[in-house]
Amino acid sequence: MRDAQPRTVYLKDYRVPDYLVDSTRLHFELQPKATLVKSQLQVRRNPEAGEGLPPLQLDGVELELLSVSIDGELVPASRYRELPEGLSIPVDKAEFTLEIHNRINPEENTSLEGLYLSNGMYCTQCEAEGFRKITYYPDRPDVMSKFTTTIVAPRQYPVLLSNGNEIERATTEDGRQVVTWEDPFAKPAYLFALVAGDLQHVEDRFTTASGREVKLQLFTEAKNIGKCEHAMRSLKKAMRWDEEVYGREYDLDIFMVVAVDHFNMGAMENKGLNIFNSACVLASPDTATDASFQRIEAIVAHEYFHNWSGNRVTCRDWFQLSLKEGFTVFRDAEFSADMNSRAVKRIEDVAMLRTAQFAEDAGPMAHPVRPDSYMEISNFYTLTIYEKGEEVVRMIHTLLGAAGFRKGSDLYFERHDGQAVTCEDFVKAMEDANGVDLGQFRRWYSQAGTPVLNVSDDFDAASGTYTLTVKQSCPATPGQEEKLPFHIPFALGLLDSDGNDLPLDAEGNTHKVLQVTEAEQQFRFAGLQEKPLPSLLRGFSAPVRVCYEYSLEQLQFLMRCDSDEFNRWDASQRLAFAALEKLQADFRNGDTLQLPAAVIESYRSVLQNRELDPALVAEMLALPSAQTLAEQAQTIDAEAIVAARDFARRELALALKDDLHACYLRLCNEREYSPSAADIAERSLKNTCLAYLAVTQAADAVALAEAQFAAAANMTDSAAALAALLNHAADDVAQAALQTFYDRWQGDTQVVELWFGLQSSSASWGTLGNVRALMQHPAFEMKNPNKVRAVIGGFANRNFTRFHDTDGSGFQFLAEQVIALDKLNPQIAARLVTPITRWKKYIPEMGEKMRAALQSVMDSGNLSRDLYEVVSKSLV
Structure with a gap:
């Protein structure tokens, strides 16, 4: 483990590398405990x-x-x-060949960085700084080299893979396999990859727009070979989409994907050899839910898109991480929107952003999209870098339009192909291609926090002029007390009393993007006959909070009439949030809880609207999560949040029971499973109805869940029914269903992880005692990040009720597990500790219990640098 003493790295201290490496030749002789690595580097003075x-x-x-x-x-x-963390070699010439021999122990490498073993298979993870665990090297992204890799392994490892194209294969006298790979494109060490194992593969072909044929291969263990079709199909769709939308063709003769069970992340875009977490690439209708199918499609696309936005053009330094990640998340989000429902995709992304990234912006680890400093770069693979970074790119797309953005991306790729560059280079290409000035917009890269827009309006009936006043501000964040005004694209529409969109300019446009650039600004619209109702921040055109005093009736009106589907959903969330906020206050005051009839009727009208996309209806029916309510609260009272939300959910379920039942029956069908957008939408609404019905705990509702569980022909319906039973059926019924499910799927790793997660995240079933029992289950493995995320992460991140038990036992449990994990896998430990880092925002009696748990982590001593940074910053 590396020294835990803090060593802060600053962007301002960046210096170009003293030496460059023109070529890198690697030779591996694989052994579990003593792999020999020989490196030969052609080095020259920079x-x-x-x-x-x-x-x-x-x-x-x-x-x-x-x-x-x-x-x-x-x-x-x-x-x-x-x-302690490297090697210093005196040199007396400007160009030379450096050869280093060293040994490593893949079997003991539980950090899953560098070269390690997963189920007997050798694999690598080198981003961000894992290559330095393989051999001595200038392990920084601005040192780009052409790699040639030779792998020597015993015959039980017939598949030997690395980056680029295979150029040589042989067998030694003692029967060992020898394979050499050559990557013709210069790349930084973080994109290096090696895989060796007894694997099977599926193969396909893709013909590029220019007529080249590319071989596509997906490798996995034999037991999973039947789960590759969806990922392969997704890859081909992504390749075609990138050609059509961005003009980017694939550049090698082969593209390989390998599924790995032990992996810290979702996947890794190593040049030509992508390594995936098995959960993010393997799927079949029997074993994967609709959400998994959609996630796999998105992640496969994301990693493929990196071939240009990350590999061909890479980061100069790790402060520029969002250069590749934010841009590529935007690309994969647009791909997913084109493949599925654009509105629902946007809703899903924004819901996660508002819940988790806004919380990050308001927490102790808040940082800009381009951070100023870090102690451990692994801690900055964050929602701010990825999701907020994506929103920053999306805002540029909004400001320039699709055609202007394409001009900018073309120039960016042409200008910087084969280079390691900065966020500034990306923005500059957009400016130069379109003749615009994005100087103020750059503040999105350097200022942390979530901007707040306070919006008020006025209507002058005599002149027919409607005036919007927008005031922007941004809360203080660590190291940034004062913020300058952002450049915010603010999309809106105006509705008349019949729900029609009003023209906003002389051309008759009914949708307009205002550019908010000042601390206070006014926007006027003339020629109106009545005061309009504003539909604000349409499509969530910027990652900001909007404060506008909508009345209950106005929100109901927007839910019914707004032509922007995102804002229809947003109105439903605002309506629910207002009701839940009142319920929380009543609970704290000991008053009788009552859900307004207007809220119930609004939900009923949505449920009965057969013209809406069923997936949109499902999203509109979902109450804000407990985590979302906590994020939006000034002070978090977990007990009040749970009580208010449980009450509202039950009241809606009872009031809408007949409508929910009718909708459920209407959407039941015997069609063969398909992960198409239309079928996913219907299953989403059907299972939303089932979940609400189960809340009533009525015998017929529980029987409905039991019947669906018994007859389910796909994992989506099976998991939804099991979740309903876990949360609302009697213990013996839930236990029987759990056992039936496990007995059927115990041989499938991904399904067992789902089984773990359903239990640990269940408010009824996921008690601390049951979670501890899951950790003793034979299928649980502390060294496997997926199982840790399913059990410990499921409890701490998704089981709001049980984790926040008033005795604080959940917090102390998490602290204990984080301390243990830090000795095995610092990255996972540092990410897992997050739920107790925001202790200052909770009511004092709960916040103090969280702080004590966090302090126990600090007091345990000998923390990794990863965990030390998060805990030390959170205790300040």
């Missing part, structure tokens, strides 16, 4: 780094150094210095 020949500084962690040679001559140990 002409941009200044005069002289400073020592060559190489990064290296947990390596056993065997020898160092320069130009074929052995360098005695007395001439170089082994450092």
Whole structure:
């Protein structure tokens, strides 16, 4: 484990590398405990780094150094210095060949960074700084090199893969396999990949727009070979979409994907050899839910799109991480919107942003899209970098329009192909291609926090002029007390009393994007006959909070009439939030709880509207989650949130029971499973109805869930029914269903992870005692991030009720697990601790219990740098 003492890295201290590596030749002799790595680097002095020949500084962690040679001559140990995290070698020439031999232990590498073993398969994860766990190297993204990799392995590893194209294959006298791969494109070390195992694969072909044929291969363990079709189909759709929308063709003769069970992230875009978390690539109707099918389609696309936005053009340094991630998340979101329902995709993304990223913006780890500093870069693979970064790119798209954005992206790729660049380079390409000035807009990259827009309006009946006043502000965040005004694209429409969109300009446009650039601004619309109702921030055109005093009646009107489907959903959320806020206050005051009849009737009208997309109806029927309510609260009272939400949900279920039942029956069908957008939409609404019906705990509702569970022909319906039974059926019924489910699927790793997660996140079933029992289950493995996320993460992140038990036992449980995990996998430990880092926002009696749990983590001593950074910043 690396030294936990804080060593802050600052963007302002960036310097170009002293030396460049033109080519890298790697030779691996694989052994579980003693893999020998030989590296041969063609090194030269960087002409941009200044005069002289400073020592060559190489990064290296947990390596056993065997020898160092320069130009074929052995360098005695007395001439170089082994450092805690690297190697310093004096040099006396501007160009030379460096050869290093070292040993590593993949079997003991539980951090899952560098080269490690997963179910007996060798695999790598090098982003962000994992390559330094393989060999000594200038492990930074602005050192780009052409890699040639030779892998030598015993015959039980017939599949030996690396980046690029296979150029040589042989067998040694003692029967070992030898395969050499060559990547013709220069890349940083973080994109290096190696896989060795007893794997099977499926294969397909893709013909590019220019007529080249590309071989597509997806590798997995034999037991999972039947789960590859959806990912392969998704890959081909993504390849075609990228050609049509961005003009980007694939550049190698082969594209490979490997599924791995032990993986810290979702997937990794290594050049030509993408390594995926099994949960993010393997699917069949029997074993994967609709959400999994859609997530796999998006992640496959995301990693493929990185071939250009991340690989061909990469980051100069890790402060620029959103350069590739924000841009690529935008690309995969647009792809998913084109493949499915655009409105529902936007709703899903914004719901997550508002709940989790806004919380990050308001928490102790708040940072800009381009951070100023970090202690451990792994902690900055955050929602701010990815999802808020995506919103920043989306705003540029909104400001320039689709055609202007395409001009900018074309220039960006042409200008910087093969380079390691910055966020500034991306924005500059957009400016130069369109002749615009985005100077003020750049503040989105440097200022942290979620801007707030306070909107008021006035109507002058005599002149027919409607005036909107917009005031923007942004709360203080760590290290940034004062914020300058942002450049905010603010989309809106105006509705008349019949619900029609009013023209906003002389051309008759009914949708307009206002550009909010000042602390206070006014926008006027003339020629109106009556005061309109504003539909604000249509399509969520910027990642901001909008404060406007809508009345209950106005929100109901927007739910019925707004032509912007996103804002219809947003009106339903605002309506529910207002009702839930009142219920929380009544609960705290000991008053009788009552859900307004107007809220019930609004939900009824949505449920009965057969013209709306069923997926949109399902989203509109869903109450804001407890996590969302907590994020929006000034002070979090978890008990009041749970009480208010449970009451409202039950009242809606009882009042709408007949409508819910009728809708459920209407959507039941015997069609063969298809992950099409239309079928997913129908299942989504059907299972939303079932979940509401189960809340009533009526015998017929529970029987309905039991019947669906018994007859389900796909995992979506099976999991939805099981969740309903876990949350609302008698314990013996729930236990029987759990056992039936496990007995059927115990041999399938991904389904067992789903089974774990359904229990740990259940308010009824996921008690702390049951969660501890799950950790003793034979299928649970503390070294497997997916199982940790399913059980411990499911409890801490998705079981709001049980995690926030008033005795604080949930907080202490999480602290205990984080301490244990930090010794195995610091990245997972640092991410898992998040739920107790925002202790300051809770009511004092709960916040103090959270703080005590967090302090126990700090007091445990010898923390990894990953965990130390998060905990130390959270306790300040």
